[in-house]
Amino acid sequence: ALFAFALECTPVHAAKLPRLKVKGTHLVNSKGKTVQLKGVSTHGLSWYPEYVNQKAFSHMKKKWKANAVRLALYTSDYNGYCVGDAANRKALEKRIDNGVKYATKAGMYVIIDWHILSDGNPKTYEKEAVAFFKKMASKYKKHTNVIYEICNEPNGGTSWQDIRGYAKKAVKAIRSKDKNAVILIGTPNWSQDVDIAAENPVKGYKNLMYVLHFYAGTHGEYLRQKAQAALDAGLPLFVSEFGISEASGDGALNQEEGDRWMEFLKANKISYIGWNLSNKSESSALIKPSCSKTSNWKSSDLTPWGEWLLKQLKRK
Ligand code: IDC
8 A cells, every 4th residue: 555655646757868968969868978869740739639649659669669759839830829829829738748748758858849830930929939938948847858949940031040030039038947958940941951050050058959851752962961061060950850752741752862861860860850640641641541540550550651760760
């Protein structure tokens, strides 16, 4: 009875996972050893909340060998955080809270992604972002496994100057509550122009990384060269979203180009997160449209992209 009592009184602890730091262009653990995060992104939390569940996250960790999961909080698209009402915001925050809890219990790092997209410039909802990140950082400052991504993909001609200005405010908001968490900063042109960000990174803070996104059906050598230029300039990169479909999230898969990307990521120890955990009828979905299971998937439940990604995750 004493034992049962002790169990009941045990609070849900923040992750035992070590806080990661940025050293040079890499993520490292507390012993200074390079760490490569590998995992999966949810689809939009407004569209497919059913995949945010404990069994799914534990399955991804145990069976898929994913050590990170990204929670995609769209800001302006379909029922996004900044376009819906207060009830919608509350529901989305609850999904994030559950996601952090499930990831923590599963022993995974978790990325809270402010998923700007149709709102191409992060300044569009800067006030909302600052309030959001203060709230999140204050809630999760003891969670050593939480990583913040402050603007998924700036686009529509948004300049690095604009993004950098926004980033300084969002980073400051997070740092007012949490001095250490790793923060991922989006880059111009759908998070591709990392070479431009490298010319003038955000100064005065540690543990900042810059976001590179690619879809191998559309992006190849040209984009790797930009990434290489950024690395050469000392910019820490993080691939918080990628696919091997076309950039539309649909169309044919390009596995050979995907293999070339994987080699590049491996050689440079760059962390990567595959898009997307859903059964939507698009080639960038990991689960087959005919499969309605939200956890415990078998390989026959996965799309060709899902099988391809799992092979990468399981690779040593
Ligand atoms: C796509 C989804 C699609 C959804 C659309 C919303 O796959 O189901 O209808 O967003 O506009 C990105 C974005 C990501 C996109 C993805 C594929 O970050 O939100 O998801 N993509 O287009 N950048 C490049 C590709």
